[in-house]
Amino acid sequence: MTATLFSEDQRDALQELTNIGMGQAGASVAAVLGEFVQLSVPRILVLKPTLIPAALERIVGPEPVTAVRQGFHGDLRGEAVVVYGAAHCRELADLMGYDDALDEATERELLLDVSNVLVGACLGGLAEQIDAEMGFSAPSLMATGAEVGSLLDVERMDSPCALFVEVNFSLEKRSFACHLVMLLPEDQILVLRDAIDRFLASL
């Protein structure tokens, strides 16, 4: 379905614009964690909402996950979800220099902070390039130790398709990894496509 909504040039442009946002996010998180962050090429898919759980599972694998969601609004409206393998959440605490087991509230705060940095830098970087004004809602914890397939209530998404943008961050010396997924409903995909066209025309 990607082919029908995005031309090859538009898809390529979105991937590169996301790549630049991802680079900024990677640098922000590297600064927070004090570790080198490995980046990979972002993946862009247009999917029926019912296919999103399987796409998430392909990225994360079968392990239980903890996830943070953060809405964005303004010129572009949608939702970003940051997914962590449940085991990786403890690694995060360790990275941040907490020696002892964290109480739940502190661990939650840490997750929300890191997610906020990732989403803000990645989407902010993308928005800046296409001259989009974007605001963010406060991040909130969606689920802890949940099955990845049950993370999103896709039955309730009343859009015939959704843009699924996947960005992966991992650390070289540790097993920590997390995945940022940006979800846009169909009407917003069209808004984004127009913005990409304007950007391409300006080159």
Place this chain on the structure above:
Amino acid sequence: MASTVLVVDDSAMARKMLIRSLPASWDVEVRQATNGVEALAAYRQGDVDVMFLDLTMPEMDGFQVLETLRAEGLNCLVVVVSADIQPEAQERVKRLGAIAFVKKPVDAEKLGVVLKEYGVSL
């Protein structure tokens, strides 16, 4: 004599943006590659004076290209052009032999300054 530059990036748009940022006064023949494997193949055909190298690519990334160039004693000026703006990424590519790091989106003026600094005749 015209210089030969090799622009390596998996994104067609990124290659286009880089090529447009090259100084207008620079007499160059531009070649392109879409990943590290292609870049090395193009390089081995010879004549490449300056390589503009992206880091985050499928098949073979920019770090691996730099390692290979160094291990094989291959010789050309490599300017890394990347969105990976971590200070450590910049240090690493310089240790691997890149002469400079230019962040994306590319600023034509800064690119010109970098090239002049390394004696590229514009």
